Amino acid sequence: MTIHIADRMSRLGTETAFEVLAQARVLEAQGHEVIHLEIGEPDFATPDNIIDAAIRAMRGGATHYTPASGILEVREATAAYVTRETGVPTAAQNIVITPGSKNILLFALLSLVNPGDEVIIPDPGYPIYRSLVDFVEATPVSWPVRQANGFRPDPEELRALITARTRMLIVNSPQNPTGGMLLREDTEAIALLAQEHDLIVLSDEIYRRLVYEGEHVSLFGIDGMAERTILMDGLSKAWAMCGWRLGFGTMPVEIARRMDTLMINSSSCAAAFAQWAAVEAFDSPESDQAVDRMVIDFRERRDALVAALNGIPGITCHSPHGAFYVFPDISATGWNDRELAHALLHEMGVAALPGTSFGPGGEGHLRLSYANSIDNLMTGADRIASFLGAAVAG
Ligand SMILES: Cc1ncc(COP(=O)(O)O)c(C=O)c1O
Incomplete structure (x- = not known):
């Protein structure tokens, strides 16, 4: 039979993070190693209490x-x-x-x-x-x-x-x-x-x-x-x-x-x-302390990732004051955000999101989540740097 989908379904968009995560999982199932900078999810465990x-x-x-x-x-x-x-x-x-x-x-x-x-x-x-x-x-x-x-x-x-x-x-x-x-x-x-x-x-x-x-x-x-x-x-x-x-x-x-x-x-x-x-x-109070510890870790990761990204020619990364994302401007690299995100995933194993998946105003940016270990963040930045043809300064 032909299944007729209701018109309203064509008006729903998506959250690209879930799509890129699914693509990354396919690559991982094929044996590739992927650094996950796409997901908006703390990597910490829920506090024990x-x-x-x-x-x-x-x-x-x-x-x-x-x-x-x-x-x-x-x-x-x-x-x-x-x-x-x-x-x-x-x-x-x-x-x-x-x-x-x-x-x-x-x-x-x-x-x-x-x-x-x-x-x-x-x-x-x-x-x-x-x-x-x-x-x-x-x-x-x-x-x-x-x-x-x-x-x-x-x-x-x-x-x-x-x-x-x-x-x-x-x-x-x-x-x-x-x-x-x-x-x-x-x-x-x-x-x-x-x-x-x-x-x-x-x-x-x-x-x-x-x-x-x-x-x-x-x-x-x-x-x-x-x-x-x-x-x-x-x-x-x-x-x-x-x-x-x-x-x-x-x-x-x-x-x-x-x-x-x-x-x-x-x-x-x-x-x-x-x-x-x-x-x-x-x-x-135990829960408050757990949140405070996560904030300290996120700040350290933010600082490390922002510094690494700003060391890559063509990338300008503003240091954000909250949440756990950076939104670097990649327009000076000459790449379009969608093509760069696609290439980084498939050629370098770095899962990042194109800025335009957050609206037309995101053009020329990538969104990277720093809800990940400093080691993984640095590996991700290194891979982006080598893909763009330059070494990360420092
Ligand atoms: C700005 C913003 N609002 C809301 C949500 C939804 O969060 P949840 O449905 O898990 O409460 C998210 C999740 O990424 C978010 O980034």
Whole structure:
């Protein structure tokens, strides 16, 4: 029979990281050795105390369905964590717990955006923003993120993009793919614009704990913003829990109610024992210490990789202030980003992502993740250098 795929499927994009990872795995199965700089996943193990908490919860019977938005005590602990982090008084009824934070993004768009509305997204930016905005038949509007501005999107440029059709603004700081971070003054200027134009803001702060310079300023925490902001966060990055699939959103109750309905209609709930593990992640000093240790390691890796990349003729790499990515400018090498990423994988065994897989604004860049050992990062940089025909300085 002919299988007719629904039209909406053609509007979904992808996350190139997963595709490049699959290609790299094929090469590895053929006996090639690949340095993985494509995946946005901490290489650290989840801290032991968090694993123990999940095992205890499982043995204690947390193996059943939970309320759709999450177990009440876990939502309370999450609300207390959000209050500590942002200074905004938050209650369990503002919290929705989902299997991964991507669901918060999808549910926000499904609940609040109509076909034909405009949604402003960072470009380059996390590719799922554009994909899901297209999926709900809204129009993504690119807000440039430029290396010349230290990868801080400019509020003045944002002002020029707002129209009568703009419904939502997506902000991500620290940012994937550039590692850029908004300053307090940027955040305040963005908040003012959102208030002036009555926009809903989705503030993706999943990298909020992975900061190496400066302070993370939450848009959600700016005066008057909690009533119009969905704070998107999750356990994947800071606590090295990508595979646990645990995200959460903090939002006005009217929106949380819609997300609860969407959870009932989709996943039912996040895994019960994983939810209890989140309480351990938020509340135990041991978990905080584990995050602090990861941040120290990430900073050291960042510094080593940035120095090595800047030693390669034709590459200019800005030192990012947060997350665990660098986004070097490779345009002076004469290579196109897609061709270079392809050649590096197939000829040198270095898996990297082309900048344009994060939007047209990523042209002339590669995205490399430094969630890898210093040895692997240096081998990767060496291979890139020898491919481009020069030795890494130092
Ligand atoms: C900016 C950003 N937001 C959200 C996510 C999704 O994370 P998860 O669904 O694991 O919570 C990612 C993952 O790479 C990300 O980079």
